[in-house]
Amino acid sequence: MAIRYHCRHCETEVGRLPFGSAEEVRTLHRLADGEAVDFITEEEDGEVTVQCICEHCQQSLDRFPDYYALQKWLQ
Numbered sequence: 001m002a003i004r005y006h007c008r009h010c011e012t013e014v015g016r017l018p019f020g021s022a023e024e025v026r027t028l029h030r031l032a033d034g035e036a037v038d039f040i041t042e043e044e045d046g047e048v049t050v051q052c053i054c055e056h057c058q059q060s061l062d063r064f065p066d067y068y069a070l071q072k073w074l075q
C-alpha cells in the first residue's frame with residue numbers, strides 16, 4: 001500500500017510514501033493536527049490519499065485568506 005499526499009486546492013501531488021496504511025496516517029495526523037484526519041481517503045486499490053496543501057497554495061493562502069475560504073465553500 002502507498003500513501004499519496006495531494007494538494008486539495010490545485011490537485012498537485014505533493015509527495016508519496018511507498019508504504020503505510022490509513023490507520024498509520026490517522027495516528028500520525030492525530031498526534032500532529034487532529035483536523036487533518038478528515039482529509040484521508042482510502043481508494044479501492046488500497047492506496048491512501050491524504051488531502052493537504054502544497055507550498056505554493058500555502059503562500060497564496062497566507063496572502064489571500066478570503067479567496068480560499070470562498071473556494072472551500074463552493075467545492
Ligand SMILES: [Zn+2]
Binds near residue numbers: 007008053054055058
Ligand atoms: Zn496546491
